[in-house]
Amino acid sequence: MTMTGCGVVGFVTSTPAAAQDRPTVEASVPTKQAVTIYRDPNRAPGDRLNRDNPQGFAMISEVRTVTLPPGESRIRFTGVAEGMVAVSAIVTGLPGGTIEKNRNADLLSPAALVDGTLGNRVRITRTNPGTGEQVSESAVVRTRADGGLVLQTSEGFEPVRCSGLPESLAFERVPAGLSSEPVFSIDTRDASGGTYTVTLSYLAWGFDWEANYVATLAQAGAREDARLRLVSWLTVLNDNGQSFENAELMAVAGTINVESDFEGLAEPPRARPLRLTCYPIGSTAAGSPELNFNPPVPPPAPMALAAPVMQRMRAEADEEIFVTGAMMASEEDLGDLKLYRVPEPVTVSAKGLKQVAFLDRPEVEGRIVYRADHCVPWTPFPSRDNPADFTPATLMLMTKNDAAHGLGAALPLGNMALFEPSPAGNMLVSELDLRDYAVGQDVELDIGESPQVFTQCARLGEREPDAYGTRWMPMRARVTNANPHSVTMRITLGQEAGWDYRFARERLLTKNGTRYVEVQIPANSTTNFDWQMRSTLR
Incomplete structure (x- = not known):
């Protein structure tokens, strides 16, 4: 792996992690997933989704395949949600049950890479900025990533990036236990060994959803008799860095009693940056100048090119207004709550929003x-x-x-946009807040x-x-x-x-x-x- 400054560039070689007391096996990627999202229990009518810090949560179920050796072993589930509440995790389908559960605290990052290579050899390459000549040599990592990185070379002990020359490091292997994705692991035992289909279910923080309603009056004017069309959408938010592809998506409406601090229990894994401290230029009092090597910002697109793009965006927005019955979420009873189930598998994208229609009433009578x-x-x-x-x-x-x-x-809690027809098309006349309304x-x-x-x-x-x-x-x-x-x-x-x-x-x-x-x-x-x-x- 190559690292320039504090950024990881690429791999040189990669070897399996070191053997542990129990052999480690990797579970397959999920073959089937289900995501059930519960909205923020403290959100009141009029409050909007907090896109930067959603306070809802989700129940996630993943079906995976695992091949176990005879005896005890450790199963790694790679790619779980970073907001996973590890204490809530349950694994079913194993003949020997679960001995121990673990959540990896560190992700593969520059700092974790240096800490995992402490005392081992790396290759440092220095580039002459005038001639472009590169000189490489072997070195031993002698410090952790706690503020300064010191290597032992043939010339003695040298701090990285304090020589005034561009420097990069190449690592021979990824330290054992590090992964670029969040990992949950369990220890289990199986007397004979074999291949099993298991289900991992857990709660995860960093989700939320709300209902968005679009109501269009049949005629203009605030007359007493009002007829309108009501279209409703589930707006689902996933603030985690993981996507759930082809997942069965569900949303639960209503207020449930939550006693646990899911946000505190989640403890997302850390991707620690490498912070290098030295003063290669000037004095410690003056500090070092900050040089900007970023490429210049590209110029904006010409207006002649931007116009077709805007037209396409408007056309795509017009297409979104059509509601097909095949993609409408169905309503089910869940005790005193309501569950909305999307009939087809969908992808819940990382750091993204998704909208799915769940209600279309063409003739609502009101006054x-x-x-x-x-x-x-x-x-x-x-x-x-x-x-x-x-x-x-x-x-x-x-x-x-x-x-x-x-x-x-x-009608779940959410907001409504009310439109009224006019000679220029439907015009927005009001935005309303809705609480939960039960039938009747x-x-x-x-x-x-x-x-x-x-x-x-x-x-x-x-x-x-x-x-x-x-x-x-x-x-x-x-x-x-x-x-x-x-x-x-x-x-x-x-x-x-x-x-x-x-x-x-x-x-x-x-x-x-x-x-x-x-x-x-x-x-x-x-x-x-x-x-x-x-x-x-x-």
């Missing part, structure tokens, strides 16, 4: 409702209309998660503030509620509707606990501990609604 909040008896109603006293009503998209309304499927639940989503409907809500009269709850307080809500059509308004009266309400013309409703009424507001009108309330804390 648009406006909501007036902030109806409290502590503020008197103004005697004159002042535009500054009016508050934009909240626009809500409401439906019921059942088959009658075109849904009838669990009412779905109420805040779209945003209305520019057409405004409300004013306060107490009539000067007297505030008394401390004994004997006085009924008159309240008023004033609603202005500038739309050319009537709208449904939900007037939030207040909390059910601690208050009594009397509303003469409308039926009082309760939802999640809040009392409210729904009223109709005619087109291009201003309407007053009066009621009474008093405290019950007496």
